[in-house]
Amino acid sequence: MTSKMYKRSWVEIDLEALEDNYKIYRNLIPATTQIMAVVKADAYGCGYEQVAKTMQECGCKNFAVSNIYEAIELRQKGINGQILILGYTSVDAADELIKYDLTQTILDEEYANDLIATNKKIKCQYAIDTGMNRIGIDGENLKEAEKEIRRINKVLDLKGIFTHLCVADANDENSNLFTKKQLNIFNKVADSVSDLKLEYIHSLNSAGSLFHYDENSNLARLGIVLYGLKPDYNDTLPEGVKPVISWKSVVSMIKEVKAGETIGYGRTYTAKQNMKVATIPTGYADGYSRYLSNIGHVYINGQKSNIVGKVCMDQMMVDVTNLKVGRNDEVVLLDQTYTADDMAKTINTIGYEIICNISKRVPRIYK
Numbered sequence: 001m002t003s004k005m006y007k008r009s010w011v012e013i014d015l016e017a018l019e020d021n022y023k024i025y026r027n028l029i030p031a032t033t034q035i036m037a038v039v040k041a042d043a044y045g046c047g048y049e050q051v052a053k054t055m056q057e058c059g060c061k062n063f064a065v066s067n068i069y070e071a072i073e074l075r076q077k078g079i080n081g082q083i084l085i086l087g088y089t090s091v092d093a094a095d096e097l098i099k100y101d102l103t104q105t106i107l108d109e110e111y112a113n114d115l116i117a118t119n120k121k122i123k124c125q126y127a128i129d130t131g132m133n134r135i136g137i138d139g140e141n142l143k144e145a146e147k148e149i150r151r152i153n154k155v156l157d158l159k160g161i162f163t164h165l166c167v168a169d170a171n172d173e174n175s176n177l178f179t180k181k182q183l184n185i186f187n188k189v190a191d192s193v194s195d196l197k198l199e200y201i202h203s204l205n206s207a208g209s210l211f212h213y214d215e216n217s218n219l220a221r222l223g224i225v226l227y228g229l230k231p232d233y234n235d236t237l238p239e240g241v242k243p244v245i246s247w248k249s250v251v252s253m254i255k256e257v258k259a260g261e262t263i264g265y266g267r268t269y270t271a272k273q274n275m276k277v278a279t280i281p282t283g284y285a286d287g288y289s290r291y292l293s294n295i296g297h298v299y300i301n302g303q304k305s306n307i308v309g310k311v312c313m314d315q316m317m318v319d320v321t322n323l324k325v326g327r328n329d330e331v332v333l334l335d336q337t338y339t340a341d342d343m344a345k346t347i348n349t350i351g352y353e354i355i356c357n358i359s360k361r362v363p364r365i366y367k
């Protein structure tokens with residue numbers, strides 16, 4: 001990416017909002033629970049370097065990423081706290097795990113054996129599955145889980161154990177019961193090895209921290225809420241929390257479209273009357289979802305403008321009939337009022353996906 005920003009499609013990251021969000025959650029969560037900033041996927045599209053540095057300046061000492069590439073880059077950029085890799089790392093990278101002082105998640109017994117076979121005292125944390133069925137050893141099989149944790153503690157540098165909640169963001173009775181059950185299973189496992197005095201025992205993601213806080217968890221792995229978005233659209237966030245991401249573009253041209261003409265690929269939109277249409281140089285290759293074709297909207301000079309036709313790879317068209325719009329005017333695709341959560345709702349997905357999908361070719365500008 002060139003250092004100069006030419007106005008086409010760009011993301012503005014409000015680092016002050018990020019800092020404020022961190023402080024709000026730091027005040028909300030009891031001091032006995034440390035915060036782990038989850039900065040995987042380039043800090044949910046916000047840029048892990050600036051985000052992690054800001055968090056470090058705020059006093060955060062724990063970071064989580066999804067893979068070893070992200071982990072190494074983070075270390076190279078000067079992040080010096082714990083860096084936990086939440087997912088799979090090939091044991092071919094054992095030397096790098098040691099060299100960069102990374103903490104690797106253990107997925108199951110077989111993976112643990114592979115790590116042991118490297119003959120290196122790798123820092124690690126054991127994942128305990130309490131019902132999500134993604135990674136981890138079965139926590140419900142308490143005796144086996146206990147035995148396995150004790151076995152690993154002898155041969156690797158075991159820093160902790162953790163589980164992941166899968167419906168903590170929903171607030172119906174069934175989901176709440178399931179979350180309680182997950183926490184209960186995990187806490188039993190933790191109790192069974194309490195004599196090992198493992199440094200980190202944790203079960204909370206964003207939704208868990210907000211809606212199912214558990215004092216047994218001495219770490220809260222915060223992702224989405226740090227970026228000012230909601231785990232689920234129906235959740236309410238604490239007062240003062242603000243979205244960190246705004247996404248902007250410009251009007252590249254304006255044209256008249258006559259009644260009966262169609263707009264865009266596949267001719268999916270037909271003008272019912274004479275219209276004024278603006279073209280915007282942002283498309284699905286920038287990460288703007290093609291599912292928003294004909295149902296999404298943008299804001300130009302504060303005015304709502306509907307997408308007409310299919311979102312193209314690099315451009316899209318919007319209806320500006322009766323709006324005050326000129327070429328080069330700024331277009332708001334996302335901001336602190338129309339958030340990624342709002343956009344996600346239109347296409348039945350989650351804010352996480354909207355912001356993670358904003359592609360690398362869209363420059364990030366930090367404020």
Ligand SMILES: *Cc1c(COP(=O)(O)O)cnc(C)c1O
Binds near residue numbers: 164205207223224225
């Ligand atoms: C992604 C992830 C998190 C963060 O989830 P949020 O909902 O964004 O807070 C926490 N823990 C694990 C294991 C994860 O994979």
